[in-house]
Amino acid sequence: MGEARAEGAVEASEIAYRYGDRIALDSLSLRVAEGAIYGVLGPNGCGKSTLFRLLATISPMQQGRVTLFGDDLEGDPSAIRRHLGVVFQNPAIDPKLTVLENLLCHGALYGMSRGEARDRAGRWLQRFGLGDRSHSRCQSLSGGMQRRVELAKGMMHQPRLLLMDEPTSGLDPAARLEFWETIESLRAQESVTVLMTTHFLDEAERCDRLLLVDQGKEVAEGTPAELRSDLGDAVLRVRCHGVQQAEAFRKQLLERLECKIEQSADQLLIDRLDAEVDWRGWLDEFPQQVRELSWARPTLEDLFLRKTGRSLAGDPASLPTDRPGTSRRRQGGTRA
Amino acid sequence: MSGQMVAGWRGAVALAVREWIRFFRQPSRVIGALGQPVLLWLLLGVGLGRSFQGAGGIGFSEYYLAGTIALILLFTAIFTTISIIEDRKAGFLQGVLAAPVPRWAIAAGKILGGGAIAWVQALLFVLLAAVLGPLEIGSLSLSLIAFLALAAIAITALGMLFAWPMDSTQGFHAIMNLVLLPMWLLSGALFPIPGLNPDATWGETLFHWAMRVNPMSYVVAGIRQHLDPAMEATGWIPGPMVCWMAMAGFALGLSALAAGMVSKQPKGRR
Numbered sequence: 001m002g003e004a005r006a007e008g009a010v011e012a013s014e015i016a017y018r019y020g021d022r023i024a025l026d027s028l029s030l031r032v033a034e035g036a037i038y039g040v041l042g043p044n045g046c047g048k049s050t051l052f053r054l055l056a057t058i059s060p061m062q063q064g065r066v067t068l069f070g071d072d073l074e075g076d077p078s079a080i081r082r083h084l085g086v087v088f089q090n091p092a093i094d095p096k097l098t099v100l101e102n103l104l105c106h107g108a109l110y111g112m113s114r115g116e117a118r119d120r121a122g123r124w125l126q127r128f129g130l131g132d133r134s135h136s137r138c139q140s141l142s143g144g145m146q147r148r149v150e151l152a153k154g155m156m157h158q159p160r161l162l163l164m165d166e167p168t169s170g171l172d173p174a175a176r177l178e179f180w181e182t183i184e185s186l187r188a189q190e191s192v193t194v195l196m197t198t199h200f201l202d203e204a205e206r207c208d209r210l211l212l213v214d215q216g217k218e219v220a221e222g223t224p225a226e227l228r229s230d231l232g233d234a235v236l237r238v239r240c241h242g243v244q245q246a247e248a249f250r251k252q253l254l255e256r257l258e259c260k261i262e263q264s265a266d267q268l269l270i271d272r273l274d275a276e277v278d279w280r281g282w283l284d285e286f287p288q289q290v291r292e293l294s295w296a297r298p299t300l301e302d303l304f305l306r307k308t309g310r311s312l313a314g315d316p317a318s319l320p321t322d323r324p325g326t327s328r329r330r331q332g333g334t335r336a
Numbered sequence: 337m338s339g340q341m342v343a344g345w346r347g348a349v350a351l352a353v354r355e356w357i358r359f360f361r362q363p364s365r366v367i368g369a370l371g372q373p374v375l376l377w378l379l380l381g382v383g384l385g386r387s388f389q390g391a392g393g394i395g396f397s398e399y400y401l402a403g404t405i406a407l408i409l410l411f412t413a414i415f416t417t418i419s420i421i422e423d424r425k426a427g428f429l430q431g432v433l434a435a436p437v438p439r440w441a442i443a444a445g446k447i448l449g450g451g452a453i454a455w456v457q458a459l460l461f462v463l464l465a466a467v468l469g470p471l472e473i474g475s476l477s478l479s480l481i482a483f484l485a486l487a488a489i490a491i492t493a494l495g496m497l498f499a500w501p502m503d504s505t506q507g508f509h510a511i512m513n514l515v516l517l518p519m520w521l522l523s524g525a526l527f528p529i530p531g532l533n534p535d536a537t538w539g540e541t542l543f544h545w546a547m548r549v550n551p552m553s554y555v556v557a558g559i560r561q562h563l564d565p566a567m568e569a570t571g572w573i574p575g576p577m578v579c580w581m582a583m584a585g586f587a588l589g590l591s592a593l594a595a596g597m598v599s600k601q602p603k604g605r606r
Contacts (some may be wrong), residue, residue: 020498056434060602078340078436085433096358108350109435111343137361199556 008067009034009161009193010055015064017050017216024050026216027064032209034069034160036186037194039207043302043312047216048197049089051303052165055195056086069160082110085159085192087150089166095139099130099149102138102157110157117156124152128182144175144324151182155190168203188233199312201300214308224300231271231298231306236278236279238268239292249289264311269302340438347437348561351445352452369415370457373407374464380526397470402560403525406552409484409491410520412457415511417449417495421505423487443500447492447591455488471563480562486583487555493590494551496558500597523552524560528571540584544572551590554582 025047032038035084040048053059055066057077066073068083086092100121108167123133128148131165138146147167154162162183168176180203186192194195196207204210205224212219212227220227231254240246246266253270257277262269273279282290304312352473382396423429434440459481465471498511522543529547530540547553558579560567574582 023464056430058430058433078343078438081434083438084434086431088427088430092427092431094354094358094428095426096361097354101354101357105350105354106431106435109347111346111436111565113346132491 008032008087009036010038010066010068010195012051012055012066013064015051015054015061015066017047017054017059019272020286024216028213028216028218029064030211030218030221032195034193035191035210037183037188037206038196039204039210040195040206040213041199041201041204041210041304041312042197042219043199043310046213048213049165050216051213052163052197055268056084056163057081082120082157083160085162086153087147087154087162087164087167089169091146091150093138093146093149093153096137098135098137099125099141100134102149103153106153106156112157120156121152126158128152142175143171144178147171147175147179148182151179155186155192158190160193162192162194162196164194166197166199168198168200176203178198179278180189201312204300212300212304212307214304214310219307220303227300227303228298231302233297234295235298235302236270236273237294238264238270238282238290238294239294240268240289241291245289249286252286252289260306262305262309264305269305271298271302271306343436344438344441345446347435348441348444348448351432351442352449355419355446355449356453358414358419365415366457369412369454370408370461373404373411374461376407377401377404392548398564400526401465401470402556402563403520403523405461405484405559406487406523406525406555407520408458408461409454409488409517409555410552412454412514413450413488413492413495414508416453417446417492417499418505418508420446420496420499420501424503439599443493443496443591443595443598446496448488448596450492451485451488455485456491458484458488475563475565477562480559483558483562483580483583486580486587487558487565490551490583490586490590491555493594494589496594497590497597500594519550519552522547522550523556524573525552525556529553529573531571548572548574551582551586554579554586558583 008031010030012031013029014027015025015029016023016027028047028051030040040051042048050059054061055068055073057073057080061074067078067112071080071083073080084321094105097105097139100118102107103121103125104114104117107120108114112120121134122131125134128151130145130148130152133141133145138149141149150167154164154271168179171179183194184206187194198204207224209221209223210227211221220230238246238249240249243266247269250261250263250268253259257274259270279293279295281292301312304310376399377397380400381395384396420429423432462471462476462480462484466473466476495516498515499508502508502511524547530536530544532544534542536544554574557574559577561579562578
């Protein structure tokens, strides 16, 4: 992790949130050091968007306490909001307005005079390579450009904390990479603290620290390297011919070996496997079950699977039973 | 004015400007809000022209002119406030809610922006009617322009009150059909407000009171008095002063209610 100072930019303790009977956050605590890029990683419906909405002061606090740069989140809302740059998952720019019109409107909402807003908008658009597009309507821009407009909007009032909710979802890989370069340069040059939610592993790997969340609870916390090392140096992944074959093979292995085996759809994950075990022969030994074997460095996905028994990607097609697939993607406003 | 006030109005004006730009960049909305009332006016004017005799010898087209203007105000107000629901869905509103601008400014921006659009649409129609004939140029006055502005604010604030709590445009359409259009029907736009005579039927008495408490009645009566001050009274008609006071009261009261509703914090700690 980088040169973070001792003071916490965000300190949340024991926050809980529920929508009616459904628990979205369950006594979650976190601490984000100033100047860090902090990621909250979890499958859809894990509560990360609820956390985001609480920190963005859009949802009211129900339980627990949060401070931002030492100020209580429930204090004077307009003072708190001035410190926050917020980038939503759903586009918050008006597609019918031009890029500049959007930023001028944003500036006015943050109390800037028109002249000041115009100056700052011009500077940020230049910086994000949008200088020549300021009079284009936002609906005519590519997805990546629209995201950069959102980012310019979020940074225009010089916030100390940039909050982003899955900012790169819907972007192609090239646009995502570009977005990340922008974020890293922002952190370096503007000394802004970044807190973002994501369900992309490659994105999580780029964060200084990560909080893994599942069903509103903390699963693990640490730097990406620390988290991965939890599983040892390498893991064995076994891809089977189907979900049932995987189940059967898992039972078979457990009878023979002393180890932990997690299953995700047609895949088995085996960590801390005894070096004596000759898994290379399995392909020939169990041709009915095993399709593919791979020996690899553990990923965050593996860690998540190991700790929760669930896949991070949460593809509902692969495991139809025992997962809250139906309540995952809720309507836009109240996504958890 | 305090800093908070200045910041609030700055935000409100920016939101109103945005509303304005958005509206005129969607020509279908302009045509919908202006076209349908005009079409109704033409169709009803021709269709009902001969069978109508209620308002002191004037034709239905003349009688219905005030109602058409009120309908243009209502439709435009509906179209602009319905965008609140779209904003909520698209995410624009989230961005506004995360900004330090005071909440009342969000209501003020919507009402100012939507009201200004409705006002201009109504003025366009008045001008059109004056150029094409049915309206005498002499009846255009600053007083009419001011009254229309007040009415536009009141009706937009009313639309805002219905639109803010909604999470679907379908819900708003139901409100429009069940509440807003009947309000217009019972405003004296199509038929005069029945008087309270000793021989009035219970239905007429019911209509009388329903129409008398209806804000739209004062919009229609106020516009009609401006267009044709000499028009003979049929049934019950509020006087010009009453119309002005009612309109000012509704504009202020409904706007304050809307601002209060937007400012209400969602339930928090439990």
